[in-house]
Amino acid sequence: MKHTGRSRGEEVEADKFSGLIKAVSFFVIFVAGVVLGLSASTHVTRYLTSQTEAELFFPTTRYAAIPQKECEKEDLLSIRNFINPGQLKHEMADEELFWRASVVPKKEEYPYKREPKVAFMFLTRGPLPLSQFWDRFLQGHEGLYSIYVHALPGYKLNVSNTSAFYDRQIPSRDVQWGSISLADAERRLLANALLDFSNERFVLLSESCIPVYDFPTVYKYLTGSSQSFVDSYDDPTRYGRGRYSRYMLPDINLFQWRKGSQWFELSRILAINIVSDTKYYTLFKKYCRPSCYPDEHYLPTFLNMFFGALNSNRSVTWVDWSRGGPHPATFGAADITEDFIQSIRYNGTDCWYNSMETSVCFLFARKFAPSALEPLLNLTSTVLKF
Numbered sequence: 001m002k003h004t005g006r007s008r009g010e011e012v013e014a015d016k017f018s019g020l021i022k023a024v025s026f027f028v029i030f031v032a033g034v035v036l037g038l039s040a041s042t043h044v045t046r047y048l049t050s051q052t053e054a055e056l057f058f059p060t061t062r063y064a065a066i067p068q069k070e071c072e073k074e075d076l077l078s079i080r081n082f083i084n085p086g087q088l089k090h091e092m093a094d095e096e097l098f099w100r101a102s103v104v105p106k107k108e109e110y111p112y113k114r115e116p117k118v119a120f121m122f123l124t125r126g127p128l129p130l131s132q133f134w135d136r137f138l139q140g141h142e143g144l145y146s147i148y149v150h151a152l153p154g155y156k157l158n159v160s161n162t163s164a165f166y167d168r169q170i171p172s173r174d175v176q177w178g179s180i181s182l183a184d185a186e187r188r189l190l191a192n193a194l195l196d197f198s199n200e201r202f203v204l205l206s207e208s209c210i211p212v213y214d215f216p217t218v219y220k221y222l223t224g225s226s227q228s229f230v231d232s233y234d235d236p237t238r239y240g241r242g243r244y245s246r247y248m249l250p251d252i253n254l255f256q257w258r259k260g261s262q263w264f265e266l267s268r269i270l271a272i273n274i275v276s277d278t279k280y281y282t283l284f285k286k287y288c289r290p291s292c293y294p295d296e297h298y299l300p301t302f303l304n305m306f307f308g309a310l311n312s313n314r315s316v317t318w319v320d321w322s323r324g325g326p327h328p329a330t331f332g333a334a335d336i337t338e339d340f341i342q343s344i345r346y347n348g349t350d351c352w353y354n355s356m357e358t359s360v361c362f363l364f365a366r367k368f369a370p371s372a373l374e375p376l377l378n379l380t381s382t383v384l385k386f
Contacts, residue, residue: 079111083197088148088170094188101191102276116200116223119193121148122165123185124207125175126155129370131165133210133377137386138164141215148193150175150185180285182295186262191275194268201225202266208330208367209263209317210376212344214386218363221316226354228267231260231315232300243297245287252283258300263317263366270307277302314351318344318362330367336375338383 092100122128128149138145147168149157152175159165170192175185186204193199201222211218235241240259266274280302288294303311320329331340344365351361368376380386 083112085195088168088192090171092171094173094184094191097191098187098275101194102272104272105197110197114198115143117144117146117196117198118219118222119146119148119196119199119202120205121150121189121193121202122205122207122209123150123175123189125152126207128157128159128165128207130207130210130368130373130376131159131163133373133380134165135163136377136380137211137215137384139386141219144215144219146193146196146199148189150189178291178293178295180289180294182262183281183284183298186264186295186299187275187281190266190271194271194275200268202268202271203316203364204262204264205317205364206263206366208369209364210366210368210372211363212318212341212365212384213363214384221353221360221363222265224354225267225312227310227312228270228303229265229314229316230270230299230303230311231264232258232304232311232313233260235259243288243292245292247287248283251280252301252305256301256305257297258304259296260300260313261315261317261319262295262299263315263319263364264299265316267310270303270310273307274299274302280305312352314361316361316363318347318365319367328367330369331372332369333371333375336372336379338379341379341383 090097120134128134138147145164147164149165149169150172151157151169153172157165157169161167170188172188173181173184175181189204190202193202203222213221234257241254241257243259244254244257246254281298284292284294284298288297320331323329344362346359347362349361350357350359352358353360376384
């Protein structure tokens with residue numbers, strides 16, 4: 001065995017010395033790390049402090065104050081927005097709109113104070129030259145009516161922001177006289193008006209229509225009626241039954257076919273059923289053309305088939321057809337007198353209202369030219385009493 005030349009005691013002492021060296025080295029490294037860490041922390045703190053003070057007294061970025069209203073998120077599920085939408089503008093297609101308008105609450109009680117309103121729905125191609133007359137008629141009766149205007153797409157109604165017609169245009173589409181697009185526009189007006197749960201009665205009007213009584217009389221007459229006012233009658237001539245198509249069988253029979261004026265007045269229940277209808281509307285869209293005039297037959301026939309007891313089969317809008325031709329008479333400035341208004345109100349005919357005979361049959365009249373505005377305004381404080 002080869003001898004190393006070192007004793008056992010010397011080896012132990014060497015091991016102790018080596019361990020001491022390692023311990024001292026570790027301690028030196030630890031102390032150096034602590035010193036470096038403290039130094040770096042001091043520099044970072046000074047930097048952040050200086051930056052904070054600089055931003056405090058000399059900010060480099062400025063933030064505009066956000067108005068409180070913008071911070072408040074609109075509650076889209078609130079009962080207020082559901083029963084009375086705050087605006088008429090929307091991006092719903094007709095199919096979506098009609099579905100939304102057909103929603104009927106099962107619960108009979110209302111969770112709010114409901115004041116029945118009359119929806120005045122204007123179907124026009126452009127301006128409303130008699131809007132000033134209507135404004136005077138509606139003045140002071142806010143909360144009891146709603147206004148809806150269906151004009152040509154892209155047309156902007158020019159009225160003051162104090163007018164009842166201000167910002168009351170609904171999303172519209174092009175309308176062609178004598179086509180199904182006219183019935184589409186009527187249903188579109190009804191659907192938009194149905195979104196307001198307080199609307200109870202719905203009147204279709206044109207830019208040439210006027211009221212012939214004051215608002216309280218019209219309101220009481222409509223909201224107090226047990227029936228709607230849609231002209232519907234059997235016309236045996238080629239202008240009535242002659243427009244019927246046998247392709248509508250077996251869903252619509254000739255004996256059910258009816259004709260009437262397009263200027264209607266409807267209760268809420270009938271308005272809901274009309275915008276909910278797909279089957280019979282589709283039949284008219286396919287077979288009531290090109291000279292059938294769906295606006296004169298769709299509603300009169302549909303209501304006759306299913307809701308006859310709820311309809312009076314007459315219109316509350318007076319029109320003069322005595323001059324003949326495809327269009328009724330138009331009245332200008334020279335025609336407007338107190339006697340003329342009275343002759344519309346009491347034209348020698350009686351009608352039925354809530355199962356009672358009455359001489360008050362017409363609440364509105366047409367057609368009135370723009371030139372009729374000034375003389376009509378002159379009558380508001382006398383015979384019209386508004």
